[in-house]
Amino acid sequence: MIAINEKRLVDTFLDLVKISSPSWKELPVIEYIEKSTAFPGVEAMRYPCGASFNLLVRVEGTRKGAPVLFSCHTDTVKPCENVRPLLKGGKITSDGTTVLGGDDKAAVAVFVETIRALKEGDASFGPMEFLFSCAEELGLHGVKGFDFSVLKSRLAFVFDSGGDIGKIILKAPxxxxxxxxxxxxxxxxxxxxxxxxxxxxxxxxxxxxxxxxxxxxxxxxxxxxxxxxxxxxxxxxxxxxxxxxxxxxxxxxxxxxxxxxxxxxxxxxxxxxxxxxxxxxxxSGFSLGKNDRVVKILAGAMESIGINPSYEVSGGGSDTNVINRAGIKAVNTSIGMRNVHTKKEYILIKDLVLAARLVRAIAERV
Ligand SMILES: [Zn+2]
Structure with a gap:
């Protein structure tokens, strides 16, 4: 069993939202991820894209297997400078003058904590790739400028949707x-x-x-x-x-x-x-079925931690569209962020923890 450190996860999230990262200015967040995941057997590579970078973090498995990709983005929508997160009653908000930036730093924090937990524990796990894209909010520029041929994964889990943990986006236009x-x-x-x-x-x-x-x-x-x-x-x-x-x-x-x-x-x-x-x-759009392997793994991981998957069709695009287009079966799922792209954005600590458990459950299944 991989042990998620809940306190460290929340601290990581708070650290991350305090780092300003409007689109194309994600470098400080990238440096934070690199520093936090500097372990033996973990390789972080920057790929230049526009004025910024996509970051790929490769984690060697303790066992052999086909790697899978986890993906999120490092930029946030404005106003996102000088975010002052407030923690009250199990809920994290901004102070009302900015967005919180849980879109998509909740996923960044969850991925960073997962990598740490994997490296510290003695659980067996397969190889994994983590893609942190830049400039998603301005039009998916990071993934559009990324050379997917460097990836070894054929399946991808994108954590960039809001609402209850358990949402699975099967289709997008x-x-x-x-x-x-x-x-x-x-x-x-x-x-x-x-x-x-x-x-x-x-x-x-x-x-x-x-x-x-x-x-x-x-x-x-x-x-x-x-x-x-x-x-x-x-x-x-x-x-x-x-x-x-x-x-x-x-x-x-x-x-x-x-x-x-x-x-x-x-x-x-x-x-x-x-x-x-x-x-x-x-x-381009994508259309997955409940029987697609990537969906089955995700749904199975949800059920294993007591969550009922809810299947949805999205009216909007995300990095998932571009990753699918590149020939990697990708599914988008909720990271628990709420009221995104507004100053009323928030996330519940219990959802942040649940999302980390979900990533862990996927890691244990692939
Ligand atoms: Zn997002």
Missing amino acids: YHMSYGVTVKGKPAHAGMEPEKGISAVRVLGEMISAIPHGRIDRETTVNVGTVAGGRATNIVAELAEMAMEARSIDRKKLQNIDAKITGIIKAAAKKRGAKVKIAKTLEY
Whole structure:
């Protein structure tokens, strides 16, 4: 049995949240992880990515076996400078002026404590890899810039979801983003409006024709921002919008994408305007079943510590999407953080401890 030191786990978490680590400025957290996991048989490697690093920590097993990957991210959303954690009644919060940063430092703390506990104890365990990615919050940049061929694992457990411990994310969407720029023709709005083509009007017609919101159970569309025109007395020459489409199903995303593109082009053509569409596939979706090995191991580990797994579909992306895309079967699960990305973020100590027990239970099973 691997002995988790609960007091040290909480102290590690408190240390970590006090270290400022907005996206791309994770180095102090990386150094803390390196220092805390400096044991024989543990190898920490930094992989440069943008202005920062992804950190891979490899733990040799005491027995042979196929390694598995545990993954979390080291950056936090703003405001995350000078976090002053408060501990009251088994609950850890910030002082209300910042986020807490349990997203995803709860997982960082749990992984660090697990590595320490593994190295100090005499339990038998297989080889493990721990990936600490950077700049996740700005668009999964760390894992997108990581060369997955350096990993030996074929299965991954990502601890980057909120809510009760026991949540298993089986599916997450593909996500396409669009930047649309309409170019019309300027003219004086009062004297010769017939000479102009209003980009604002064309954009408005596009927006009203594009399907919005929940398209079906697996697909959503949203126009997020619009801008355009210069003054009321000028027929607007330029107008633009940023929008997105998501679907769990790749085919459905292709279909809605074709529809959106058709509407945009037709609306521009109808008024003689020009249009530019810049599309980016932000990340690919994934879809796991309850019978996938990675899910079974996770669910079995949960049951072994008295937790009922609850299976969910996510509407958002995480590092899990990119790891799956790289050919490693990855599942995302809760680390117990609550109200994330707000100043009301908190985590219960009992969840932090439970998450550590869960990681231990996985380590004992693989
Ligand atoms: Zn996160």
